[in-house]
Amino acid sequence: MRLLLCAWLGCAVSLCAADSKNPLGNGPQVVEAGRTVYNQTCTVCHGVDGDAGDRAPALGAARRYAHNTEEDIFNVVLNGIPGTQMPSMGLSEEDAWRITAWIRSLRAVAADFPPDGDVAAGEKVFWGKGECGRCHRINGRGGLLGPDLSNLGGGMRLSAIRESLTVPKPHVPLGFRPATVVTKDGRTIRGVLKNEHNFSIQMLGDDDRLHLLTSDEIASIERGETSLMPTDYDKRLSETEFRDLVAFLSRLTKRAAASE
Numbered sequence: 001m002r003l004l005l006c007a008w009l010g011c012a013v014s015l016c017a018a019d020s021k022n023p024l025g026n027g028p029q030v031v032e033a034g035r036t037v038y039n040q041t042c043t044v045c046h047g048v049d050g051d052a053g054d055r056a057p058a059l060g061a062a063r064r065y066a067h068n069t070e071e072d073i074f075n076v077v078l079n080g081i082p083g084t085q086m087p088s089m090g091l092s093e094e095d096a097w098r099i100t101a102w103i104r105s106l107r108a109v110a111a112d113f114p115p116d117g118d119v120a121a122g123e124k125v126f127w128g129k130g131e132c133g134r135c136h137r138i139n140g141r142g143g144l145l146g147p148d149l150s151n152l153g154g155g156m157r158l159s160a161i162r163e164s165l166t167v168p169k170p171h172v173p174l175g176f177r178p179a180t181v182v183t184k185d186g187r188t189i190r191g192v193l194k195n196e197h198n199f200s201i202q203m204l205g206d207d208d209r210l211h212l213l214t215s216d217e218i219a220s221i222e223r224g225e226t227s228l229m230p231t232d233y234d235k236r237l238s239e240t241e242f243r244d245l246v247a248f249l250s251r252l253t254k255r256a257a258a259s260e
């Protein structure tokens, strides 16, 4: 059943935490311990947190290493890659497993390696102080201006979730361009542009309703350059609130429903 589910979800078997051979498990503490050992041992080539490095690839570079299994990673971490710059660092097997868990977490979606945190408290931040529910919907509850987040943890990497909350995207994604339209009969509609054709637009208003407007009806249209998505949550929220929110978001997945 577990295998079937993995196949059905289309995830590489190596990414399904359930099939792991790691004797220490892949829990948040193991992942965090792996990050620590890594940062004490390997940054010289792969950079802090595996982000970069002039001398070696970024360890989260999923595209380059997409097909590497857990075993492949473990062997590389323990023994290096003969004939390349990648050395054996003389780690214990346990430390190699810790680092392996952490590297896999970099490449997997958040729900496969969800971080520690108070999930219930994070949910409160979502609907409360963070006001996320004004614009986002989870399982039918919440606003429509932003993307539905019901499967966020099942589809996005942890690093990308954190970035969504703290770093503006270079371009506003299609379908989320903010705009203000004034109609000839004097109405002002604020929201995001869903579709634009030569003679008409579809706009989702901040009243969560879809407005269909023909060019005859429109007096003026002003398009915004920055997304409605706030990206200062690392400042707006306390460190604990941010951690709990990310713990909650990482566990948003449609998988539980799929296995029923």
Ligand code: HEC
Pocket (backbone or CB within 6 Å): 038, 041, 042, 044, 045, 046, 055, 056, 057, 059, 065, 068, 072, 073, 076, 077, 081, 084, 085, 086, 087, 089, 091, 099, 103
């Ligand atoms: C002296 C520089 C250097 C150090 C130190 C180093 N690496 Fe590497 N590593 C490399 C290079 C170069 C590659 C790319 C090798 C290739 O494929 O050509 C690499 C590749 C890798 C890969 C890719 C293989 C895969 O299957 O994903 C992993 C994982 C890795 N290193 C982990 C580590 C870890 C963990 C440490 C610390 C214990 C470490 N490296 C220390 C240079 C280094």
Ligand code: HEC
Pocket (backbone or CB within 6 Å): 126, 130, 131, 132, 133, 134, 135, 136, 145, 146, 147, 152, 161, 164, 165, 169, 172, 173, 176, 192, 227, 228, 229, 230, 233, 249
């Ligand atoms: C004022 C409306 C608004 C609020 C409030 C808001 N968002 Fe967003 N969010 C958006 C819009 C619009 C997008 C899509 C455009 C973009 O990515 O910049 C978005 C994108 C995102 C994404 C990326 C999703 C993807 O599929 O790429 C995440 C994750 C996210 N928001 C989470 C949150 C969380 C968590 C909160 C509360 C802490 C929040 N948002 C608050 C409007 C909002």
